[in-house]
Amino acid sequence: MEQLNNITSTLALSMGAAWASGINLYAAILTLGLMGATGNITLPPGLEILTDPTVLMAAGVMYFLEFFADKIPGVDTAWDGLHTFIRIPAGAMLAAAAVGDMNPAMVLAAGLMGGGLAASTHATKAGTRALINTSPEPFSNWTASITEDIAVIVGLWTALNHPTLYLVLLGLFILLMIWLLPRLWRGIKLVGRKIRSFFGGSAAPELAEQHAAAQSSTEPRGPESAVETAAPEADKGVPPSA
Secondary structure (H helix, E strand, C coil), X not given: CHHHHHHHHHHHHHHHHHHHHHHHHHHHHHHHHHHHHCCCCCCCHHHHHHHCHHHHHHHXXXXXXXXXXXXXXXXXXXXXXXXXXXXXXXXXXXXXXXXXXXXXXXXXXXXXXXXXXXXXXXXXXXXXXXXXXXXXXXXXXXXXXXXXXXXXXXXXXXXXXXXXXXXXXHHHHHHHHHHHHHHHHHHHHHHHHHHHHHHHCCHHHHHXXXXXXXXXXXXXXXXXXXXXXXXXXXXXXXXXXX
């Protein structure tokens, strides 16, 4: 029974770190590092480095920057785009480090699962924020950002103190992501089409008219066109041209 509890706790911490990294990597590192440094939790050997003051200071500076960048419409989307290359590998590394001294196969499996989970949560966050940015008011953006920060802290606390409950909630969250991600993608594509039509709509009709005029001027003149041309000349008393 104790071995099962240890496996559950390790799995919850590993996947919890990856899940939180996909949402806000720096908040995840700060939460784990501060809880470990203050003695509230005992981190596995692979994550003890998070309690180092240098790591905490760097994570604090980056969290400070993200706190403001994440609340400015447009800037948050650019920030998410840049962090595609940071959150996902960091989530995989934290998940693998949380496994500790288990055999290499378990470490690799944890890294693969953690990277996939971090990628999924990151895509869900980035897609949701991109759609929220279509709203002209900033309050929904601020609300989403603060909610994400709180979710990271509460989620990691739950993973550390109630691992079984966290794994159940994580399973429900994964089902929600599977249902939500295709709809987010369709919404983003729709927004993209509207933006393209907004910037290219006014020029498109003029270009179409110019193209049609150019085609009509280069078309060969058939017998009917020759008769139509000859009729006005006959009315003026000018013999039609052969």
